[in-house]
Amino acid sequence: MSIAVIGIITALFGMLATLRSSTQTLTVLCIAALLGAASALALGSANITPGHLCVGFFVLAVLIRKNAVRYALPAVIRGRPGIFLVVLSVWALVAGYAMPRIFAGDFMVFPLNSATKRILEVPLYPSSANFNQAVYFLSGPLIFLATSSLARSEKMLWFAARALIFAGIFNLFIVAIDTVTFAAGMTEILSFARNADYAQLFSHQWMGIKRVTGTFPEASSYASVAALLFAFNFRLWRGGVMTNLTGPTALFTFVSILFSFSSTGYAALFAYIAVAYSGAASGLTHRESNLRRSSTNRLIFLSLGPMAALGAAIAAALNPALLDPILATFDNSVTSKLGSASGLERTSWNMSGLNAFFQTWGLGAGTGSVRTSSFVVAVMGNLGVMGMILFACFFARLFLSKPERMSPGATIEMKQIASAARAGAFTYLVAASVSHGSIDLGIHFYVCAGIICASVFYTRTAPVRLPDQNQNYVPTAAAGALGR
Numbered sequence: 173m174s175i176a177v178i179g180i181i182t183a184l185f186g187m188l189a190t191l192r193s194s195t196q197t198l199t200v201l202c203i204a205a206l207l208g209a210a211s212a213l214a215l216g217s218a219n220i221t222p223g224h225l226c227v228g229f230f231v232l233a234v235l236i237r238k239n240a241v242r243y244a245l246p247a248v249i250r251g252r253p254g255i256f257l258v259v260l261s262v263w264a265l266v267a268g269y270a271m272p273r274i275f276a277g278d279f280m281v282f283p284l285n286s287a288t289k290r291i292l293e294v295p296l297y298p299s300s301a302n303f304n305q306a307v308y309f310l311s312g313p314l315i316f317l318a319t320s321s322l323a324r325s326e327k328m329l330w331f332a333a334r335a336l337i338f339a340g341i342f343n344l345f346i347v348a349i350d351t352v353t354f355a356a357g358m359t360e361i362l363s364f365a366r367n368a369d370y371a372q373l374f375s376h377q378w379m380g381i382k383r384v385t386g387t388f389p390e391a392s393s394y395a396s397v398a399a400l401l402f403a404f405n406f407r408l409w410r411g412g413v414m415t416n417l418t419g420p421t422a423l424f425t426f427v428s429i430l431f432s433f434s435s436t437g438y439a440a441l442f443a444y445i446a447v448a449y450s451g452a453a454s455g456l457t458h459r460e461s462n463l464r465r466s467s468t469n470r471l472i473f474l475s476l477g478p479m480a481a482l483g484a485a486i487a488a489a490l491n492p493a494l495l496d497p498i499l500a501t502f503d504n505s506v507t508s509k510l511g512s513a514s515g516l517e518r519t520s521w522n523m524s525g526l527n528a529f530f531q532t533w534g535l536g537a538g539t540g541s542v543r544t545s546s547f548v549v550a551v552m553g554n555l556g557v558m559g560m561i562l563f564a565c566f567f568a569r570l571f572l573s574k575p576e577r578m579s580p581g582a583t584i585e586m587k588q589i590a591s592a593a594r595a596g597a598f599t600y601l602v603a604a605s606v607s608h609g610s611i612d613l614g615i616h617f618y619v620c621a622g623i624i625c626a627s628v629f630y631t632r633t634a635p636v637r638l639p640d641q642n643q644n645y646v647p648t649a650a651a652g653a654l655g656r
Contacts, residue, residue, distance in 0.1 A: 182226060198230055206346060247622075271532065279528065283299060283301060291517075317622070354382050391432040444598065444602070593627070594620070594624055596620045
């Protein structure tokens with residue numbers, strides 16, 4: 173085992189936050205999860221990222237607070253989302269151990285074993301990836317339950333939302349540093365955050381412009397997380413919550429996704445904006461909010477569609493050549509993607525995952541056995557029919573429990589935070605369905621899922637009104653202490 177400098181820094185922040193409050197530990201977790209290209213610990217061939225190192229601190233910070241387990245129980249009773257995650261975790265452990273041994277050598281797979289530097293098709297056999305991926309996956313349900321326990325009241329729900337807002341701001345700070353250092357030829361400045369031993373594709377360019385990757389190994393993984401942060405902050409801005417922070421964060425995150433030139437990011441943005449725009453146009457989301465800024469922001473959002481279409485039409489009429497770079501980018505990132513070398517490789521991974529599903533008679537090859545390029549195919553190939561059913565039940569309970577069904581004492585702000593978490597989780601799920609190599613949906617997704625579960629299913633006590641949303645609000649030290 174070896175620990176890197178970034179691991180020592182992460183551990184120090186995690187310990188300090190754990191001693192102060194569970195909400196501060198959640199903020200550290202959400203920020204550390206942005207360091208996807210870093211290795212905090214190396215356990216043999218397995219890289220433990222700063223985010224996964226902080227999972228332990230976050231769970232500990234929640235458990236040492238009074239009645240933590242009691243507050244987590246409502247998430248796993250009477251068919252609520254948590255119970256499906258618990259059963260899914262058991263199945264992931266069982267399948268990861270048993271299936272590669274039962275079907276050993278029966279068919280070929282692209283393995284997830286990080287010790288393999290080149291991704292080659294090999295016969296199915298048990299490997300360290302079965303254990304590693306099961307551990308990574310189990311961190312998700314732990315985050316979900318801990319977040320559900322933490323966000324048990326309006327005050328705590330607000331602190332949980334603030335963690336994702338701060339993560340969005342920090343992400344933009346990283347992107348700015350990455351862009352400036354790349355332009356100045358000083359990329360080694362961020363080398364401490366890119367020390368994992370897998371491929372680091374942070375220097376790719378398109379039409380002379382660097383693809384935005386932040387501190388993720390490549391543009392696609394960056395765009396997936398950035399899309400979640402965009403949707404979360406944009407939905408809060410749309411609802412009139414903390415507009416001075418959430419509005420600029422959503423805008424600049426949106427721009428960064430555009431400059432990632434990632435088909436995954438574009439698909440996630442298109443799916444979310446289409447759903448959000450249709451909801452705003454039909455007035456569905458408007459009925460959920462009566463905050464002072466909500467109606468104005470809704471009108472601004474609705475006006476963007478016609479204005480963008482009119483601007484594009486005028487630009488095309490005046491100078492058709494202006495649209496050439498946009499069309500070329502769209503063609504390279506979306507329409508021609510499947511025909512590229514990367515697209516063909518990822519298609520072969522998905523075909524291997526589907527083959528594993530059918531070769532195992534729907535049982536799956538076991539957690540961590542099959543590399544794919546789609547979360548849906550990853551679930552099919554690794555966990556089989558059982559995994560598909562459990563995930564479907566989890567998503568149904570998570571996304572179909574609407575904010576308007578919250579307890580009568582729920583405030584408008586609570587409903588906006590619940591809707592924002594749902595928007596972030598939905599957007600990330602779309603991105604993962606387009607290009608994701610495993611069944612682990614990541615730290616930020618499960619934080620959003622925990623917020624949704626807590627806000628919809630928990631009984632609220634001692635509600636605390638948020639400040640005027642038209643004013644700048646900087647939490648004070650006293651307010652931070654309340655997050656304990």
